[in-house]
Amino acid sequence: MKIRKNAYFITGGILSAILTVIIVTGLFWTPYSTTAMNAQEKLQPPSWKHILGTDNFGRDVFSRVMEGAGTSLIIALLVVVIGCVCGIVFGSLCGYFGGAADLILMRICDAITAFPAMLLALVIVSLTGGGAGNIVLALGILFIPSFTRVVRTEYASCRDLNYINAARLMGVSNPRILYAHILPNTLSVLIPTITIGFNNAILAEASLSFLGIGIQPPQASLGSMLKDSQNYLASAPWYALGAGGAIVLMILAVSLLSEGVQQGTCRI
């Protein structure tokens, strides 16, 4: 697959590259300690010393954003990977073959979708204990149905197309038809779904923080920072803007890239 260069792809690429550098750097080094507190520098507005200001413990917001973005990125990526891989497998089988398995799997998907995410997350966390790994697990399960549904619809509308029939007549194996022939054609729908999924995964992590079952402090995630910053919205809006802005930039980078890929692969 060759991608034609376009403005979105380039912008998204540059933004992603910058964010990646910042996040990767954040894993090894931050301008200030992400945990050391300083009572004299509480809730300082942005300055040359602290470009995103400081939080309620006098910690450098930029340093914490660097760490938090890494945490959130890893969680979101893993969640999307779990959701997407399982979704493609279930969705393709359901959409292509249909039948009883389709019916049963879709009912289960319905039940998971229809079940309040919070309650499910609470159950999983109380079964397995808190922490990043279990959050990934809980959210991953929650994300499977949406991918399954989208993939299934695509497969159902593709299965009787001429080129698929032709492939079948030529004796191409089912797995090959499913994943070599049809899958590339679902990309135009799958890529936005992945983008939305990534967006939702970051958001879901933030929602869990709101329930108090997210990341454990003092580790930072963008969601937990945003939740903490809410109490200081009036006196220190930069705190919320730092954490929220990072979320927006991350999502933006990913969706620009996906837009670029889509436009680049458009068969015009």
Next chain:
Amino acid sequence: MSRRIYALLLSSAILSCALGAGPGATMTIADEAGSASSGDAELVVGLPQDLDNSLDPYQITAAGTREVLFNVYEGLVKPDTDGNFVDAVASAHEISEDGLTYTFTLRKGVLFHNGDEVTIDDVLYSFDTCAATTTNSAVEAALSDIQDITADGEDVVITLASANSSFLSTVSSVTIVPASYKDQATAPVGTGPFKFDSYSPQDKAVLVRNDDYYGDKPALAKVTCRIFDDANALYTALDSGALDMAFHLTVDQAGSLSNGYEVSEGEMNLVQALYLNNANPPFNDERVRQALCYAVDKDMLLDLTEDGHGAKLGSSVYPSFRKYFAEDLVDAYPYDPAKAAELLQEAGAEGLTFTIKVPSNYTQHVDTANVLVEMFAAAGINAVIEKVEWNSWLENVYKGRDFEATVIGFDAAYLSPDALLQRWVSDNGSNFIGYSSPEYDAAMENAHTSAKDEEQVEAYKEAQKILSDTAANVYLQDLADFVALNPEFTGYEFYPLYAVDFSRIHPAS
């Protein structure tokens, strides 16, 4: 998530810097309020939590509910702003020399909010019902000590099996309710200055003036309590002027209020500490517990969490208890990380690692835990935070005692040091840290049996000192509490217990 405030936790009441305006000044205000009783002033108040329990006075567990219904329910006596008990439904009370017999004279012509007159039977019914149904084990215990309660004309005579110097506080928590009325849980009827008008869960509760009130009638015709469970939303509503009053504001909110509301400062009246599981390793070793105490810089903690407001604590009693508060214990363990390391080494606990479980809905406790982790790290102690959902905390930490350390605050459910100290007696059911000290038990026993006030005070102080000496917990602070009031109104006063008295508030003009 919501910041619910439960009985276990905290509270309002505050030893205000404005307490200088003594009882005299208060009376003047009340008189003015009385003359303005025909006014139709309406106060809109923001509540930081829902009234989500039964509203039956004996079933109330949430401190935030108690605080509002303080205006609706009254006992034979009720507390005033100085922590004394004044007559309410009773017009006079008398205590015998030996402290065993209490005689209350029923006030004439007191009407319940449903229009019925309060009778002796209602009083007896209230005591019976309270004893049988109260959810407060301490009140239940105090009432079970009543040998005899009888009506004598317009008097109620209570005879105790043994003297109890804090019995009036128990009497004040037995609110007088009509014997024939069955809907207290949803539509409270009491004798207080305000009637309970309506309640819509998670939305609002409305109180209206009781025009038949026997005392000074409130100046406010109506108090609407809007329910928030998000501190931030409450704050923005307050700042925009949609609310006239809010309590339990944080130092940051109080400081950034831009609408010119008057802010009063007090303390939350709670004992915030790092509670340690004394029953299990590593904290069954006194030296390890003391090491933690030396590793905490309380002044820094106050600076970080409260901008230096609030009050340092050294034991299980907070400053509003005045004469009972052992102030000298506050700095019993000065900040000394080297000494902490030494003690740990002595105990063979170098590289100590433990988990602090903290209820996620209480931002103030989570913040404190955050600061503690940093301070412990500086002393070579590795503490890890585990935020848990509130109900799980109650089940696993408080009831199940499955924890190493936890940050929480305890408030006093009634105005007696027992409310804070009785918990740590070895065989107390609520002794969730498994504290066991024969000396402590003896000191508490002493406090209960001393006939003289000074002796009792000394015994309570001795008990506090034992808690401090044995480093039962790492005592931290009583958090600052802020109240904001629209300058169009005035008259707010802090109580030394959980209460917001709307009857004293009146238009400023």
Next chain:
Amino acid sequence: MKQIVKKLISLIITLLLVSLLAFLAFQIIPGDPTTKLLGTNATPEKAAELRSELGLDRPVLVRYLEWLGGFVRGEFGTSYTYRRDVGELLADKLPVTALLTVMSFILTVIISIPLGIWTGRTRSKAADHISVILDQILMAVPPFFFGMLACYFFGIVLKWFTPGAYVALSESVPGCLGYLVLPALSLALPRIAMTVRMLRSSIQTELTQDYVYTARSRGLSEWGVLRRHILRNAMIPVVTFLAVSAAEIMTGTIIIEQVFTIPGLGRLLISSIGNRDFPVVQAIVVILATWIIIVYYIADLLNHWMDPRLRTD
């Protein structure tokens, strides 16, 4: 007809599954409603008494079946915490959440469909770029963050509206609708961006298909081609997406209700989970599930109706 009956049965099965899941969830998560009701000062005897009064001491399955029996008769039970009939409690909350969801969904549809069609067909490069950039940015702002920003700018800085000063529908209809505009918009904005983007790329893909050329060569007007051919196909994934949106908006209200302090189902759900108020949680779970399942069913029906290829089975 047979189809509908089949669907109805599967809907009921899903609902049963969901309600059983919720019930089991309550067996798994630690915590006990009596702790909340009695406070921490109560004696164990009092707690045991209340447990038996609430029927919590009986076997799990018996309680589930009893709940189910009551539910079928239209009785939702009594809330442990509020001591009120659950149906009565929900009667206040459901309309608020429903209104918010509907407002948000209507905003999504009426803004995104025309915008999507327009940007999908436009030949203007500049318009295309602007719409893509706007899309990308809007899509990147989480509703919850937008809500916080709205509270800050419109509430604290501009003071145009008062976060938290929710006006009940019964008090003032315009007041209530006015208060709900920002929350509804917070929920709708990213959805609008996503729908526009999906519709645009879908239309652009269809525009390159052979049948479009055929239709054009048969002399159909551009509008006719669009309406009769392109949209029919382009809307298939979009309709599925909108259905998912309708469901996700409803679940999104849970967090948005917290941010804007709206007394709806979401806030009640969260506090009831915290209070272990099982009858309330169960009722809300079933309501949300019913909504989601029905919405997906409608999406399926629309899909079948629009895409003849799916009708064959």
